[in-house]
Amino acid sequence: MTETDLTFPRGFRAAALAAGIKPSGRTDLSCVASDAECAWAFAGTRSTTAAACVTRNREVYARGGPVRALVVNAGNANAATGAQGARDNAAIADALGSVLNVDAGAVLTASTGIIGHLLPMDRVLGGVEHLPDGLSREAAPFAAAIMTTDTRPKTAEATLSTGARIVGTAKGSGMIHPDMATMFAFAFSDAGVDQAALRAAFPGIVARTFNAVTVDGDTSTNDMAMVLANGRAGEVDLAEFLAALEGVMRDLARQIAADGEGATKLLTVRVTGARSEAEALAAARTCCVSPLLKSAVHGNDPNWGRVIMAVGRSGAAVNVEGMRVTVQGTPVFAGKPLPYDAARVSDSMNAPEVVFEVDLGAGDAAGEAWGCDLSAEYVSINADYTT
Template identity: 80%
Template sequence: MTRSELRFPQGFSAAALAAGIKPSGKPDLSCVVSERACAWAFAGTRSTTAAASVLRNRDLYAQGGPLRALVVNAGIANAATGKQGARDNADLADALGSVLNVPEETVVTASTGIIGHLLPMDKVLSGVEHLPEDLQPDVLPFATAIMTTDTKPKTAHATLQSGASIVGTAKGSGMIHPDMATMFAFAFTDAEVDQAALRSAFPAIVARTFNAVTVDGDTSTSDMTLVLANGQAGATDQAEFLAALEGVMRDLARQIAADGEGASKLLTVRVTGAKTEGEALTAARTCCVSPLLKSAVHGADPNWGRVIMAVGRSGAAVDIEKLTVAVQGVPVFAGKPLSYDAAAVSRSMKDAAEVTFDIDLGVGSEKGEAWGCDLSAEYVSINADYTT
């Protein structure tokens, strides 16, 4: 199924329009609505300067009530906007609830874009009034409307044996170093899911997916991931569902890394032989966020010393005499430097869309994987000109 053919699971529909938030005039206001009340799971940024949307969603999550809708604006993050920003965020949820005739507390919000700017509420509220006019099952309009510096929409899907489906979409290109978690990831399913079980499993799934991706080491004020399950397709095997959900989220995480600002290559780091899964993930993500290693990837330089450096500073336990490193499948270090054809490995790195490092820490049996991208001059250019 192509991205343009992808449809939401049964019972969900979406709408998107240009409300005038983005100076470009591109779509910037969107929503997803469920016919039925949804069980849900949520994770938001741990940033102490979190946006109004994250703070309100966190409060609703603690209350444990069901959801009916999500509304997203792109272009302005509504972060560092004080009490007025909080009121505007609440008004956004209330406005969509009113036009849908559902309680305000069943509507969650998400805002992404420039920090420190207030939402143009006259444009936003006018746009919200028109959103329900164009509700449709197509995913692409929504996936496109939530973008900021992304170069392409990001979607993923899975079908379960019961016939239920999971559809995910995400945005994120820069300010990507989730800690829940500018990154959004939303998943929608018509599977019948126990909310308590979903919420119990969700943190570990997030740790292995969105918390294992990094572009530049900067955690956004607005990062969040959200799963809504309306149960319209009936019961499904919970273990199968959770595995499929993790697969969808993993796919989206890799797409975010590959579409990093200025990126030309996806960087994948696989760590084995770790003492704990947490240490494996930490070592892998530390490699992916290293400016030195990212620059080497951009230059197709198989400088494995930068891997040794990153693993060492990650804090993960390692036995240097048992430590092994391979670049593009070629062993380059095994307790000591190995002889290898550096020019051939460099050519492999240069020609590939994905550059992979495999590392064995030599101290245990746990593993983890993280994703990032190369560091290019274009990244600096994009962010030097972001608001000017």
């Protein structure tokens, strides 16, 4: 199956159109609707300048009720827009609820794009009115409509032993250093799962997937991740479902890292020998966000001292004498520098993915994080973002 053939699980339909929010004229308004109430879990950015969509979704989440739909606009973050932005966000939920004939309190919202601009509500509301006309089970139009600086759509799927499915979509390329989840990550499933159990497990899944991604060290005002399950395929084994969900989220996280603005390669850092999973993840993510290490990766430079530096400032406990570092499978440090063929290792770094493995020598826990190299193109993209 190709990406364009991907369909949503049973009971879910989506639509996308160009409402005129993006200057490019590309699709920028979309929705996903379920024909049944969904159990759901949500994580939103911890940024203290969170956008209206995050604030409202968090309020809906606290009420604990089921949801039926999600509406997303791209090209405008509706962040730092004050009380008017909050009213506009609520109006979008109300409008989609009206045309789908569902309660507005069962509609979630998401906005992404430039910060500090009010939404063109006449275009947005006009677009919402026509979204139901295009509802189908095709996933590709929705995956494309939520993009901003992404170079490609991001999708992943899994099928459980019962035949129930999980389909995930995500967007994100810059302003990526999630402090809860990711830019946007949405997973939809026809599995029947208990909402309380799903919500209990979701923070851990987020920590091991989206919170392990970094492109540039900047946390967005609009980051969110969610999973909706409508039960159309019947009850499933919870452990199997959660493992499959984590696999889908991990796949999406790696796709986001690989599509970082200006990126030419994926950076993977695997940490073992940590005192705790949290410390392993902290060490791995600190390596992935280091501009010095990211630059070395871009230049195929096996400068493993930058790994030592990053781990040392991560807050993770390290037994330096027992510490081990490998670059693309070549040992370069084992409590002291090791001899290695720098030219050969440099050649091995000229690859789509560069992997550093670090044993902290302090415990038995492990963690993995993903990032990308730092290129001149990243600076160019962000120097001209609004001008």
